[in-house]
Amino acid sequence: MSSALAALGTGLSAIFGERWVTSESRRAQFMISEGHHQAIMPDVVVQPHTIPEVQQVMVAAARAGVPIVPLGVGTSLEGNSGAVAGALSVDLSGMDRVIEVAAADMLCVVEPGVTREGLNTELRSTGLFFSVDPGANATIGGMIATRASGTNAVRYGTMRDNVLGLKVVLPDGRLISTGTRARKSSAGYDLTYLFTGSEGTLGIVVEATVRLHGIPETILSGVWPFETLGGAVDTVIATIQSGIAVARIELLDPVAIRACNAYAKLDLPEQPTLFVELHGSPLVVAEQQAMIAALGEAAGGGTLVMSADADERRVLWRARHAALPAARALVPGAVTWSTDICVPISRLAEAIEGARAAIDAAGLVAPILGHVGDGNYHVFFVLQPDDVESWATAKRVNEQMIAFALSVGGTCTGEHGIGIGKREALVAEHGADAVELMRSLKRAVDPAGLLNPGKMFL
Ligand SMILES: Cc1cc2nc3c(=O)[nH]c(=O)nc-3n(C[C@H](O)[C@H](O)[C@H](O)COP(=O)(O)OP(=O)(O)OC[C@H]3O[C@@H](n4cnc5c(N)ncnc54)[C@H](O)[C@@H]3O)c2cc1C
Numbered sequence: 001m002s003s004a005l006a007a008l009g010t011g012l013s014a015i016f017g018e019r020w021v022t023s024e025s026r027r028a029q030f031m032i033s034e035g036h037h038q039a040i041m042p043d044v045v046v047q048p049h050t051i052p053e054v055q056q057v058m059v060a061a062a063r064a065g066v067p068i069v070p071l072g073v074g075t076s077l078e079g080n081s082g083a084v085a086g087a088l089s090v091d092l093s094g095m096d097r098v099i100e101v102a103a104a105d106m107l108c109v110v111e112p113g114v115t116r117e118g119l120n121t122e123l124r125s126t127g128l129f130f131s132v133d134p135g136a137n138a139t140i141g142g143m144i145a146t147r148a149s150g151t152n153a154v155r156y157g158t159m160r161d162n163v164l165g166l167k168v169v170l171p172d173g174r175l176i177s178t179g180t181r182a183r184k185s186s187a188g189y190d191l192t193y194l195f196t197g198s199e200g201t202l203g204i205v206v207e208a209t210v211r212l213h214g215i216p217e218t219i220l221s222g223v224w225p226f227e228t229l230g231g232a233v234d235t236v237i238a239t240i241q242s243g244i245a246v247a248r249i250e251l252l253d254p255v256a257i258r259a260c261n262a263y264a265k266l267d268l269p270e271q272p273t274l275f276v277e278l279h280g281s282p283l284v285v286a287e288q289q290a291m292i293a294a295l296g297e298a299a300g301g302g303t304l305v306m307s308a309d310a311d312e313r314r315v316l317w318r319a320r321h322a323a324l325p326a327a328r329a330l331v332p333g334a335v336t337w338s339t340d341i342c343v344p345i346s347r348l349a350e351a352i353e354g355a356r357a358a359i360d361a362a363g364l365v366a367p368i369l370g371h372v373g374d375g376n377y378h379v380f381f382v383l384q385p386d387d388v389e390s391w392a393t394a395k396r397v398n399e400q401m402i403a404f405a406l407s408v409g410g411t412c413t414g415e416h417g418i419g420i421g422k423r424e425a426l427v428a429e430h431g432a433d434a435v436e437l438m439r440s441l442k443r444a445v446d447p448a449g450l451l452n453p454g455k456m457f458l
Helices: 003-019 024-028 051-064 116-122 142-146 191-195 229-241 256-262 282-296 311-320 324-330 345-362 389-405 421-428 432-444
Strands: 044-045 070-071 088-091 099-100 106-109 161-169 175-179 204-212 220-227 248-252 273-280 305-307 335-336 369-370 377-383
Touching: 003 044, 003 051, 024 044, 024 106, 051 070, 051 088, 051 161, 051 204, 070 142, 070 204, 099 116, 116 142, 142 204, 161 191, 161 432, 220 311, 229 248, 229 273, 229 282, 229 345, 248 256, 248 311, 256 311, 256 324, 256 369, 273 311, 311 324, 324 335, 324 377, 345 369, 345 377, 345 389, 369 432, 377 389, 389 421, 421 432
Parallel strands: 044 088, 070 088
Antiparallel strands: 099 106, 106 204, 161 175, 161 204, 220 273, 220 305, 248 273, 248 369, 335 377, 369 377
16 A cells, blocks of 8 residues: 555544455456456545535645546446556445436436446436437446447447536546436536546546336337348347337357357257347337338348247346346356457448458457447457466457548447557557647646546547
8 A cells, every 4th residue: 555545544544434345355346347357456445425525635746746437336347447556446336326216307316336237226207218228237327438338338328428517526526526417408518428438537427317218019129040140230229220220230250159158058049149229119110110121131140030028028138238248158267358349330240240250260259249239249358367468359350340440430439438448449540649739638627637647648
């Protein structure tokens, strides 16, 4: 522990008591890495429960020159919330109250530690739901900070589209509000957008106003096998280009299906497959089903069987959300490196077929799947931790995939953020001048560079 952190502890430990966490056994619980980056034990964790407590921590840390790492539940995949030596990790998961549900305005106000599943449980009786669904049961604060998305984004948007306003504690302890409850505003710079995706480098989100959506009258979901990967991807492209408002359209290649079959005890044919969901009135979903079935038939799709059975739907999406641990379980002792490239929809087939060819040529185990309706696909490299050669090969394949994405106007990260893993790619994507402007913004808000240092920028 640094002397600055130890000095900070003499003041704050008296205030926070057991919520000032220094014991090794308790700090070890925060040593999380769901991605391919090394898990690091934080030097100290503090667990504020109120906005004034967060402000108190920020003011004291600023005075002592101690870096701060905001933490939700640590499910991010690019080392985004990983501990930093000499830093104080601020665990926001205890700020987990749903403050208000304003059903008439289809929004709610939550503390940052509310999880997406917890929020939807609270909303159960309202006829409304919160749509953004990363595979993990992440916190709303973490999802805002990474600008997360999930299977529903093709219809309901990402966090960027679903955050109306924020309360943020700045590095000097000031509390600011951004946004409004109105659906639109032209009042000044859009600070809500600035903080959404800032990965804890500009401030700590202590309250969020988020959009809710009506639970649809009819939900149909189904599994749709294809003869070829290209046929499945072409069907997705045609569906989106036809303006059919699918609620979810997820691709799983045969390796991903094999992983899900074994992990989630499914029995799906090991073929390129789409998991599809439609939302609307019975008439609308029937019409949508007929339209996409016709598009798929022309591309080598099997029969599209859809069901309104809620249990079947739960099994299906639980399996999809568990695809990352399912991939990891393909090879005993392996870890996964999850990429999340996103390309314009018209270039999706080239991107995915190119990725598959490069993975196969390299002899790597790596399912491809993803939120393809958004042009967003994941390659989960499944690697033994000490297989240096395979890691170097995966790095090369990943760089090729990113280079292709950037050459066609795509992005190195559709939803996981930059963290420590994509800092070079940030420059390749935006150019040195744009990244320098980002750094200037960071310096303006956090002149001492205390918030989540080492993340986002090299
Ligand atoms: C199995 C699995 C599936 C996943 N699927 C998806 C997916 O489909 N889509 C997707 O987008 N992601 C996915 N992820 C990644 C992950 O769930 C998201 O990145 C999520 O947004 C992280 O939330 P968290 O609460 O775990 O945040 P953490 O990992 O704790 O933190 C993430 C970032 O947010 C910052 N932060 C946390 N809370 C605050 C706050 N209150 N104020 C300011 N900064 C804060 C941290 O400093 C860090 O930079 C998946 C992860 C796993 C393990």
